[in-house]
Amino acid sequence: MHHLLAETIQSGDWKNEKHVPVITAPQSVKKDETFDVVVSIGNEISHPNTLEHHIVWIKVFFKPEGSKFPIEIGNVNFSAHGESEVYSDYYGVVKTKVQTPGTLYALSYCNIHGLWQSSSDIKCD
Amino acid sequence: MHHLLAETIQSGDWKNEKHVPVITAPQSVKKDETFDVVVSIGNEISHPNTLEHHIVWIKVFFKPEGSKFPIEIGNVNFSAHGESEVYSDYYGVVKTKVQTPGTLYALSYCNIHGLWQSSSDIKCD
Amino acid sequence: MHHLLAETIQSGDWKNEKHVPVITAPQSVKKDETFDVVVSIGNEISHPNTLEHHIVWIKVFFKPEGSKFPIEIGNVNFSAHGESEVYSDYYGVVKTKVQTPGTLYALSYCNIHGLWQSSSDIKCD
């Protein structure tokens, strides 16, 4: 029997569901202009940060309008969950520039609750 | 408008489509028995390995039967694509053990052709 | 013969040497107070960002004063170097909190020029 990982990737409204990655980015940019993409988890409802239960990583992709293929912009790993009392917050910033309108995607992974996704459209002129 | 990254993840038959990750693992294991999961790309039709066009990583997950949540077993990055004439082949092995039947998933990323998935069921008794 | 990877990790002044990771973080924080660690490359002299030559990742560690062991706070991968005209800038932010004074370390990797390191002390009270 054939199973698809894609079917296990969950989504929702980050205001109600703590796992959904929040993308904070401009709605519109200029071609070749560098801009920040902030990805975070728990902006409204915080997610645990313990050795037993934590967010491990968030990936950020951009798919140009009309293309089938998302391009990975960056990957952020949250590595510390209490070791020597050090904690990584679920917050990362990557900087990028693009030449076309398209869609930003975030994909995140909780070690207990699996894969979560969100997206944000971006205009470019 | 709301877009889903999951809809961009492609699949197919690795014998015809060079991007599909191949999972080589036992069909059946014993509880708590360590086994190898080999993930590779290009077993039948080879994929380019150049600075311009290459496979970047493969992730391996296991979802226990009846669970909604895939657990990441490992991630393999293929980092060298001709630097100092060093090349990473698209082949990795991770070792794991599980306690229940379930599904192994592979997710891979080509820097040009995006995300690809495959799966393999595994019995456990 | 026994070789040490540590001996290949380069350092220098980021104002003169474009590969050295720049750490921008507070010199002093309060216990349990969340703060930003910005890591970047090329603040003074920019580094190429092409498929042939680029920065691949920066890792951030914190070693509590008196400890021998650095704890990884985060890892940022810069994944896009011109694919579909998308570029990742060499800039990342991680957020963390600590309970003791210590040292922040950055370790970065250029696909041509290897491993580079820098550090920044941080007070905590």
Place this chain on the structure above:
Amino acid sequence: MHHLLAETIQSGDWKNEKHVPVITAPQSVKKDETFDVVVSIGNEISHPNTLEHHIVWIKVFFKPEGSKFPIEIGNVNFSAHGESEVYSDYYGVVKTKVQTPGTLYALSYCNIHGLWQSSSDIKCD
């Protein structure tokens, strides 16, 4: 004061010290011949694999003889430490090919005991 991450990277004999990454690779290869590099931890003395204490990743590099710069061949993350009773063993295989003699390096990270290194020379003709 200036601190070097390199000074915190530990080494030793894997037969006595459980953290040292073990590199299993041919002593001699032919130019352009694909070969396996096995990296593992705990071959003689096993390392814990719990949520509280585990090996997180191993990186593999190759430095051509006469070059100053190690090239990253691969990175393997060990992601499961008991989630849904799934465990990742500290064992990975990457495949590569080279054109010159040189040194293979492994760098590994324990979430409690920090960074560890080892190396293995390889002839090539």
